[in-house]
Amino acid sequence: MSCQFVLAGGGTNSHAGAPSCPVSIPLSTASAFRTLLRLKQAVAEKFNVIDPSTLSFSPDGTTVSEDLPSLLQSTKPVTVLVDGHAVVDPPGPSGLPFLGSHTEVYPDHIGNHERLFQRYGSVFQTTVMGRTVYHTNDPEITGHVFKESAFFTKEINKDHPLFGVLSPHAGVFLTSTHTAIWKEAHKFMVPSMGPKAIDKHMVTVLAIVRSTFPVFDELERTRQAFNTYDLMLKLSSQIVGKLFIDADFGHFDAADAPIHITVRTIYKLLGLNKKVTSWGDWYTWLPFGDPKRLRDTWHEVGERVAAHIAQAKVGEGDVPLQEAAVKTENLTVDNKGNKLPAPTRQPALIVAVTAGFVTTSALLSWLLFGLTSYEGCQASILQELVDNGMSDTTEMTSTFISNLTFLDKYVKETQRHHTTSFQPARTARVDLVLPNGMRLPKGAVVIPEVHHLHHNPGVWDNPNRFDPGRWDTEQVKDRHRAAYIPFAMGPRMCIAMNFVLREVKTILVQLVWRYEFVRVNPTEPIEYDPMFQTIRPRNLYQTTRRRTEWPAPSQKAAAAV
């Protein structure tokens, strides 16, 4: 005996709107269905519905029943609803012939995605010159998308935003999950970002941030403003260059030191990738124009990074990242001192350097932007430093940094409100149905839109207000775990999250303690340059004033002594 079920709106294999073929569930296992949830699990598995709890059953096609015995005894196929309705395709703009929805999205993709979420709801699709992508700002769906499960994985297919820079050898970031090489590279690189390794990296970070002081002093002396992003690009690349490929880019040898050619080439690569992948799959492979420049630049980056690695001082082409990886006690899988296999070493290091400075420079720029834009924040950070006994020689230990609770909220709020966004994308492994009852075909690329998750009004109170205080509220503490994901989540999330947070806090502490930051173009609207891989303030100009006095400890701090 068996019981039959039919998915309303059409199964994942059916055409939209067509009824699915009924599926049978043998009742020989009826004893397994002691609860409705067990039945839902069995039916969800048949129809590839991600979340069984979203199913409901209608024996007559109109009324929903939760009566398990009558469902199992039904002589007609039972209609299955997901999220209370028939399964549908994600909506989206129909777009122009050939161009598709390109003009609906670019150039202002943040503003346009916001408009599309408002028009279509929490999942919509866009098709740009044959490349279809699904966007979501829903934490529940995001949580499933990032899981690396039977439903989703990071597979860089032709619709994926990283397709233009796909690298089968990089292991991390640019390589699909179901490859031996990702497992291997991940195993080596994660420990290099463990707590002990981070303590060690911080010695380098501190030395480099202090090496910027003469530059800030010189700029102040000569009354010059600086482009904050350019300066932070210099700082963050100086750090990852030293840490990962033992390169000294000389960015702080003088106030007007140029950005090193290796950094400029990587920077160019990311601009080209965003530009090329905003068009269709076929465009990526054109033998001329930007697609060709992208391939040539990728090659040039490889050669330049290889040259640095060859000159690295630690052993034969070994660099501190690998040294940390093999020595750190956090290394659990490979404790015999094995190194990354040679073909992966160089691409993995290119990724670490690239991922390392392109993102961090954007974050640091927004952090400095906030100091001069959000009233009271710079003063509160300074006051907290005074209250924690900061001096010019205070050691930047993890304990000192973690005691700075306002700074922590400030960094969190900056990462929420000024998401640097990577458009992290995952791919459907099978035809499936999302918890909101929308069907996706196998191979569908879903982008949890980080900026829009961080501004989802259903999750965040007054999302467009910059408010570090929100991190003390129960509403934010109890948020969905996928509502705030500046480093993505799941097995393919950023391996360097803890390093980055310690790094940017250390930098901010050092700079705010010594300088007051002032914005020189406060009324000019900030542009973010939509054709770049990260969201950064492109036209922010600031100056610094060397501090000569600091506030007294607050009453609370004085009372605690």
Ligand code: HEM
């Ligand atoms: C503000 C700084 C940073 C942010 C916001 C950030 C964000 C992210 C995000 C969102 C991802 C997921 C990408 C995806 O799913 O496609 C990622 C992955 C990754 N990040 Fe970061 N990142 C930062 C800094 C760094 C640094 C300093 C490193 C240096 C090692 C790094 C190394 C990586 C690597 C290797 C991956 C890929 C992991 C894998 O493939 O399994 N990131 N990062």
